[in-house]
Amino acid sequence: MNHQASIEKITGKPIEARAKKSTPLSFSRVVVWIKRNLFNTWLDSLVTLAIIALLCLLLPKALDWLFFSATFSGTSRADCAPGAACWIPIRQYMDYYIYGPFPESEQWRVNSAFAVGLFVFPLLFSQRIPQKWIVVYILVLPVVLWLLLKGGFIFEDISTSALGGLTLTFFLGIIAMCLSLPVAILLALGRRSQLPILRWACIGYIEIIRSVPVITFLFMASLVLQLFLPSGVSIDVLFRVLFVLIFVSAVYKAEIIRGAIQAVPKGQIEASYAMGCGYWKTMAYVVMPQALRNSVPALITNFIGLFKETTLVMILGLLEVMGAINATFHNAEWLGLHAEGPIVISAFFFIACFSIAQYGAHLERRIKRTKH
Amino acid sequence: MHSFLYNRKVRDTLIQLVFFAVICFGITYLVLNAATNMRDAGLTSGFDFLFQRAGYDISYSLIHYDPKTSTHLMAWAAGMVNTIAFAVVAILLTTVMALCLAVMRLSQNFLLSKVSLCLVEYVRNVPILVHISVWYTLSLMLPSVRQAFNFGDVSFLSNRGLSIPSVEWNYGLLASLVFAALWIVLCFLVNKRVSTTGRRIISVLLMTIVLAVLASLVFTPVISFTAPKLVGFNFKHGWTLPPEFIMLIIAVSTYSAAHGSEVIRGSILAISKGQMEAGLALGVRSNIVMNKVIIPQALHSIIPPMTSIYINVLKAAALGSVVGFMDIMGTMGGSSLNITGQAIECIVIVMVSYGILNLILAAIMGRFNKAMQLKGR
Structure with a gap:
């Protein structure tokens, strides 16, 4: 599997695969895709999990800081919420x-x-x-x-x-x-x-x-x-x-x-x-x-x-x-x-x-x- | 007369003469203007000011520079050494990061590849000045010396900068020269032997390590390290790199690494697919085909664009003046120029210095490119 996927990364899909009409999306295809692109080897799985963990940790915080807790309307510095972005001056x-x-x-x-x-x-x-x-x-x-x-x-x-x-x-x-x-x-x-x-x-x-x-x-x-x-x-x-x-x-x-x-x-x-x-x-x-x-x-x-x-x-x-x-x-x-x-x-x-x-x-x- | 003017040779000569005359006239006009203006301002042209006392401080200098006694020439030298130090570190970092980003991008892991894509596209499309100011703002948030980030008691990161162990060379000039001569002779010998096998760089590196180890065994250690130590309110021993230097390096090298990774990725993808397929058909594993077939070929198309990225890195040293890192532009083209008022001379010195550094860098990369060129049959 690993071998096949890495070949395809470089050479692209074989010609007959490219010519084939795309089959409708099914659950098994999604699983195969995930397995091939995210959990191919143990190292791959580790990297994927690390990235997902990092995203789960940082993304909510970042979004909260940028949008959810941020202040958009107001007139002065006093209106700014602490610990979040303040877009009033912008x-x-x-x-x-x-x-x-x-x-x-x-x-x-x-x-x-x-x-x-x-x-x-x-x-x-x-x-x-x-x-x-x-x-x-x-x-x-x-x-x-x-x-x-x-x-x-x-x-x-x-x-x-x-x-x-x-x-x-x-x-x-x-x-x-x-x-x-x-x-x-x-x-x-x-x-x-x-x-x-x-x-x-x-x-x-x-x-x-x-x-x-x-x-x-x-x-x-x-x-x-x-x-x-x-x-x-x-x-x-x-x-x-x-x-x-x-x-x-x-x-x-x-x-x-x-x-x-x-x-x-x-x-x-x-x-x-x-x-x-x-x-x-x-x-x-x-x-x-x-x-x-x-x-x-x-x-x-x-x-x-x-x-x-x-x-x-x-x-x-x-x-x-x-x-x-x-x-x-x-x-x-x-x-x-x-x-x-x-x-x-x-x-x-x-x-x-x-x-x-x-x-x-x-x-x-x-x-x-x-x-x- | 008519046919004379329509003679190709005559016309070419005439056109060039006119062009030459216009350029000469323009330059003379500008120089005459400059001469009158300088006379009016009470300035005398010339490079005598280089030997006068500079009298301004350079926040960070690798060579000894004392604002009270050093001359403008020393200030130039300090700026030059700063520029070179910056360029060497930033170029190495650029290469490493560009390779990492390119490998990540080509990885079969979907998430890793997309993370690299996002990083590269973000960094590439934002002006370098924004990067520098962002990193500089971050550097202002570093903790004080007492609360410095501790990396295994050998390096510390604080608002004073990054303190790293200093490397000392334990020999005098004569012994160093003997070592250098020995190294050159041995390299020459190795070079002759390996010129047939081609693994020149590795052999020379190995040689250097062997020589260093041998010398350390026979004499007292050739090179010794001293870790920085917190004494009072500052770090004693070791080397301290100021925050503006580090942040400039990080900003410039991430920016160029993003450009470099695209070059590397493009070159690897440009290698004909048949190469990979042929290797695989021969039963070789894909990672070995990558290392032995694809990358050596991609290297030929990577080096020339990488050279221009490296030259951009070198030139980005001049942006240090925004955050207070003094390179040649900061010393000679900034403070010296303002103090002496010798604007033309200072700018000429800066241009020539950058020109020489560029030529050296281009020459090194040219040699490297030649060494990596495919040996045609």
Whole structure:
């Protein structure tokens, strides 16, 4: 039994078993499943029992602390039940976490920015819409987001200090993602270029940036960048951070895209040249459509990394979602509630990143399916 | 003229010249700006500040560092040693935990596999900064020295950190050098003998142990341990690792282990099913097929992505500045920079230091990868 089960774990079920129609669920099948997957050997049984015991011990306590004994409604610290979670500050400051200090009358702009940004995912998902429109959408997206969140042109201008909470996380994440893509494409092309100076400049840039922690560049942006600008010129810290995020994450994307470019058969490029297409035409119409399409799953993983990395701007004093949540718990009234803040931040990032990751895995499976 | 411009070689050279000129112009512009700005601020560029007294304290340093007398150069060295110590411990822990998580995930026990899945997915999808702050908050809840967790009277965990037995090397420099030379010669000899059998790492390890045991038998013990002991309000003897160091290591290594376990699992699952079936058809037990056939092959695809995870671990040392652990970024890029105002020099030193550490790590992993590569026929 043990032997058979461990084989199946690696090789999957035998073909005839896969082809067979599933038999209706019966008691004996459940028993067989339990026996095979939970109590296979004595060691297995021990592990299973240990896990069940641990779950029985911890889960009720955790659930009780989190929900059953926890306080959800109330107005002040005095309403909090002792020995359980207190979600009052979270509910009180929910608006602040999402919109930050964004002016209340303009909050519809943030909402529509979320909607416009999140629309990328169904767009990437759909197979009916031509690739051209998706590219256009991704190119226009940062401009639209900028207009909505930062203002200018037709909308009222919002000061950079009014961006905070989830709005700031979203702003930095999506704009850095969209704007770093073209930089990454150029770097990837440069790294594979035939021209030695261009190639070595790109290799040098990529390798240097890759070997230094992002936080060094963030500190550099906050402390050193000012030195390199002519006196009198100063750039807002938000834009400096955005600049760093764009030019650092472009490097990692460049490596992903380079890998995808290398995977395009060389014969196609040669064929394109033989047809009389130049370098840019070959890249734009033959190589890039395939390379970008194949690198979408890896780029989504990269996006998750970038999204998580936006928390680092907290170190420079910008209150993105994690900074905003931490700030409320440093409030004198809510001081001493250690666990609630991290739990909410973890839950938020877990839900966001996990769903994007599942989506990326789904796209990857689809790409694999269509390839063979 | 027209055909001249359309000549491929001419065009390539021209494009590169223009590109080169633009870059040179940009760099000159920035450097000139920096020079004017520094002159206005009354700063002189140069690395002389390295030999000035640093005058700030480093909360935890493995080498001797005295805030009153030590120079900025010593502060850099302290940060560098901290970074390396952090990286070595965190990388080892990452590897062990990643392996455990991957084995758990591939286990046939449904519950164990799902527990690993939950752990990995939770840890992977939450930013590292959150992990660090959670572990740091936990470290604040550790008991005082008097109520420290006692691990068999040899290690203690309290709010001062983890006290572990110290390891002392009982010989002077000369004797150590002789030992080192002997070790290298013996390794070389072993290396020559085993180059045909391939079990190099195990042989070298065995060699080292044999040498240590022999030396201990002939002389007084080469290495001795001293357990920490509670004296007054603190631990005497032994080594004390501060809580921020431990918590940073735990946070970073769990985070990278979650990523690493996915790499390991993916590589093992990517090995063709036929390999397992062939082994089983030959009548070999499945766990032996796993150890002798699947894992050696999976190792080739594990090492390159693992290298980049290790490099991320190394770079995560810089996040120590959030919890007060001083690595190069904390010493040179933080305190030294603020005190001297030599921003450009300090940042350059930090970048070069990280670059060198990265190169060393990549070179070691490259060697390892080469050693593990399939020997083609």
